[in-house]
Amino acid sequence: MYEQVSHSLLNDILIKLEGEIKNKKLQHFYIRLGANFYAIYSLFYFLYGQRADFKDQLHQLVRILAHSYISRPQHLRNLDLEREKDHTWFLRQEWVGYALYCKEFAGDLHGMQTWLGYLQDLGINLLHIMPILDCPKGKSDGGYAVRDFRKINPEIGTLDDLDDLVKNLKKREILLALDVVVNHTSNEHAWAQKAKAGDPYYQDYYHVFDNREIPDLYEESMPEIFPETSPGNFTKDEAMGKWVMTVFNDFQWDLNYKNPAVFIEMVDIILFWANRGADIIRLDAVAFLWKKIGSTCQNEREAHLILQLMKDCCQVTAPGVLFIAEAIVAPVEVIKYFGEDAINAKECEIAYNATFMALLWEAVATKKATLLNLGIKSIPDKLERATWLNYVRCHDDIGLGFDDNDIRLAGYDPKLHRNFLVDYYTGKHADSSARGLAFGINKKTGDARISGSLASLAGLEVALENNDQAAIQKSIDTILLLHSLICAFGGIPLIYYGDAIGTLNDCSYLQDEYKQNDSRWVHRPAMDRKKADLRNVQGTVENHIFSGLKKMIAVRKEICSFADHNNRELLEVDNPHLFVFSRFSNINNCQRVLVIANFDHAPQLLDVEHLRKKGFMLHGPVKELYSGTNINIDNQHLEIPAHGFYWLQT
DSSP, X not given: OOOHHHHHHHHHHHHHHHHHHTTSOOHHHHHHHHHHHHHHHHHXXXXXXXXXXXXXXHHHHHHHHHHHHHHSOHHHHHHHHHHHHTTTGXXXXXXXXXXXXXXXXXXXXXXXXXXXXXXXXHTOOEEEEOOOEEOOTTOSGGGTSOSEEEEEOTTTOOHHXXXXXXXXXXXXXXXXXXXXEOSEEETTSHHHHHHHTTOHHHHTTBOEESSSHHHHHHHTTOOOSBTTTBOSSEEEETTTTEEEEOSSOTTEEEBOTTSHHHHHHHHHHHHHHHHTTOSEEEEETGGGSOOOTTSXXXXXXXXXHHHHHHHHHHHHHOTTOEEEEOOOOOHHHHGGGGOSSOSBOSSOSEEEOHHHHHHHHHHHHHTOOHHHHHHHHTSOOOOTBXXXXXXXXXXXXXXXXXOHHHHHHTTOOHHHHHHHHHHHHTTOSTTOOOOOEEESOOTTTOOOEEEOOHHHHTTHHHHHHTTOHHHHHHHHHHHHHHHHHHHHSSSEEEEETTGGGTOOOOGGGGGOTTTTTOGGGGGOOOOOHHHHHGGGSTTSHHHHHHHHHHHHHHHHHHOGGXXXXXXXXXXXXXXXXXXXXXXXXXXXXXXXXXXXXXXXXXXXXXXXXHHHTTTOOOSEEEEETTTTEEEEEOSSEEEEOTTOEEEEEO
């Protein structure tokens, strides 16, 4: 869009930059900059236009974009052009992700090379390597307290090691996702060190206050993220003699996005990693980017504007790169991180479907899909050029952020039901074989979240200890059931490392002084190569889980109805133990698929006559796509096995 004020300013900026950027083959850069500049200018003006240095800061932003484009390797520029022409490429059903910690999974980046065959054997073509940047030992928050945004943790490797890995991934057609922690830095970051030394320029990079007067105003409405280990949201830095906002941990200083220099620094960092070959950038803790007295300091409108501005800047320099919003918030809020008042995503193309994940675990505990059905209806439709990351487990805890009204409609008291779920997954409930740990216990409210590996939460640990073959099979069936839903629901399924071979809780973290107070390390174990090799040994637990998941992934990639185009219909049935939905497509030769999941310990009957009235062809032999067999449906009911699922072609 052409607009005189903004483009007159852009002309001035480009004239000043002419000596730096001439003869650099910037045709595509100029086209994209011209197309996006009015949006960039408008957002930047809204956020920072009241500042005397507004024009200087905008000049610096354009300078960063230009130099990042000049530095972008030609093969990545070519990839940008390909993805611009095929702009919905990431919505296809072929993508299956895998999330891991490099050190725990493979030792280091060089070791990652030796595991790529394992990942391809499973069917993985999107690899999310969680934070690999330099962090202080013992105060890293699992890699999310970054000391240097351009340096890799020496224990993990070097930039050259990453370059070698990226080349190998490209050859194998595996996408790479990397983290950029945009909300905070380590208190050992160079910016924080300069702030501690009294430099007011860098103190303005953070929320720094002389006394408790303003922090106390913030505290009136801000929740505590880690009430057990890091109560409150501010920490006094004795060296500086001032109070600093530290929402997550006392060693993680929140960045001040009211300062445009901070925004420009972070855009430069995002583009740095895009130019190293990241296909996807995961933006951590995006809900917290803007702080405002009198609010929870989460999900503020300005946080969304910052993300829109980041996306516009990235589209100028590296338009083939996608953003993941790490916003674990209520459905009505998380949907906004795709971008409001838009058709295509204008903030982040991908967001975590944390609500779906938590609802799945609730269904496993209750053996009913009642709340799951209600909760799914509360998730608004996503934008057309956007998609979900659907997952069963991840590096983080399981939060129980269901809507209280949905819980009541399901017939439960919200507080009592959450207490039940914590008791169930920590093994305190009489009907539970789960073995998890409570996390983030808030003594003021009694709230808690849940840590634990998928296998241990699904009862496999207890079943193996008791050598109970029936219980072992039930746990395996539960693991496959949960994965069948993230593969079929719509979006990109994300497998957590170790889950494909039934990795159990690892309590060795209790012997590590730096980890023992964070129960999430119980599900961040070192990957066991011997256990991984058992995936090829018939009859082992590892073989049952891996082969089942491998087949599931392969079948998913063949079902074009599983592509994510808002093509899902939730179906109401009269059996509370069943979760039923259909996937459909307007593409020729794309079959409609009826997905049925049974959360109960016993087989359950589905009234197919009810579905026939809705147009589903459920007569005679019907092909079940996962098993490849035909299921005869000759009467009014279809029996769904205990902890079983069907993908029926209809």
